[in-house]
Amino acid sequence: MLDAVDVGGPLGAIGCGRQHFPRNSAKNAEKNCLKPHLKSQWCIPPEQNAAFVCAMEDVLDVYERPLDVARPVVCLDEKPCQLIRDVLQPIQPKAGQVKREDSEYERCGTANLFGWVEPLTGRRDVWVTDRRTSVDYAHSLERLAAAYPHAEKIVLVQDNLSTHSKSALYQAFSPEKARTLAQRFEFHFTPKHGSWLNMQELEWSALARQALKARVGDKAALVKVVEYWLTQRRERAVCIRWHFTTSDARRKLSRAYPTLTD
Numbered sequence: 046m047l048d049a050v051d052v053g054g055p056l057g058a059i060g061c062g063r064q065h066f067p068r069n070s071a072k073n074a075e076k077n078c079l080k081p082h083l084k085s086q087w088c089i090p091p092e093q094n095a096a097f098v099c100a101m102e103d104v105l106d107v108y109e110r111p112l113d114v115a116r117p118v119v120c121l122d123e124k125p126c127q128l129i130r131d132v133l134q135p136i137q138p139k140a141g142q143v144k145r146e147d148s149e150y151e152r153c154g155t156a157n158l159f160g161w162v163e164p165l166t167g168r169r170d171v172w173v174t175d176r177r178t179s180v181d182y183a184h185s186l187e188r189l190a191a192a193y194p195h196a197e198k199i200v201l202v203q204d205n206l207s208t209h210s211k212s213a214l215y216q217a218f219s220p221e222k223a224r225t226l227a228q229r230f231e232f233h234f235t236p237k238h239g240s241w242l243n244m245q246e247l248e249w250s251a252l253a254r255q256a257l258k259a260r261v262g263d264k265a266a267l268v269k270v271v272e273y274w275l276t277q278r279r280e281r282a283v284c285i286r287w288h289f290t291t292s293d294a295r296r297k298l299s300r301a302y303p304t305l306t307d
Contacts, residue, residue, distance in 0.1 A: 048167075049284040050247060091238060093303045098294070100236035101301075104202055105291045107233050108244075112165045115197045116231070121161040121189065122204060122245035123177045128153040130262030156264050158252075158271065159185045164244050167282035168192070171252070171275050173268050179208045183217035183226075190229045198231045204243055205234040244285050251278070 091097050107118055130151045159181070160171035170192065174181050193199050203209050211232075214223035235242040256274035261267045295302065 048281045049286050050251075051286045051288065052244070052247065053288045092300050094236075094301055095303050097236040097239060098298075098302050100205070100234055101239055101242060101294060101298075102291050104233055104235055104239075104242045105289065105294060107200060107202060108164075108287045109290065110200070114195075116200050117163050117168075117193060117196055118165065118200045118202065119161050119163050119189065119193075120202045120243050120245040121159075121185065122240075122243050122249070123182075123185075124158045124160070124249050125177070126156045126158055126173075126257070126261075126267060128156060128262055128264070128267065129260045151262070153262050156267055157181070158249075159188075160245055160248055161185075161189055162245050162248050162285065164285035164287060167279075167284040169248065169275070169278060171248070171271050173264060173271060175264070177208065179210070179213035180217045182208045183213040183223075186214065186226055186230065187218075190226055196229070199229055200231045200233065202233045202235065202243060204240055205237060209234070244287065247285060248278075251283075 110116075110118060130153050157174045157177040158171055159174060159177075160169070162169040170188070172188070189199065189201075211223075211227045214226050217223070218226065240246060252271070252274055256270050261270055
């Protein structure tokens, strides 16, 4: 069964939502608009930044490529995950009720999630690690390369982090293996303040909403939760249809482009 997620713009997938208020009601304006404690969180692009728009257009051009089994487009990302354990046993719900849990909890450290998705086919993977160092990143590339043994090149979109470097391969493997792995990939990086361009972010959002609402207290439990969610996600083969193009960016994010002077 194939399913799909449609993404039409740069901010809708990560924003917390906007509130719309009646225009012609002073009473409602006073009641609803004057709430300085409310806020929405966005990835705000910089203004007149050539490096930002260069990297953004590069990634958007990659997303417009047609499906090519020899050169699959894959998005890779990692995500920290806080481990939290209940102090008091939650009350399991009866018919017509919701689960009730105490507000007190115990912090049990953190874990890390690596994940990748091929948007056009719905292929994906997620796994749990203790850390997110350069060596961990190198092993994630090794795992990704093994998933595409017959691909000429894996076209990889990822965030521009210090650990996301070919040199990480040489920290983890012999020079021969590191060079061989590096040649398997065509690297493309999202700009700073442009993580919304990485479609793996949509996978993290789905994982958080569908599987990680309940508290998870240790790494073993997190592995089980993630593996179960991943199995369901793979069975549905959820694809991602990305509609935001370079022409859209030049129109909607025009303030990010440098102003040319004579």
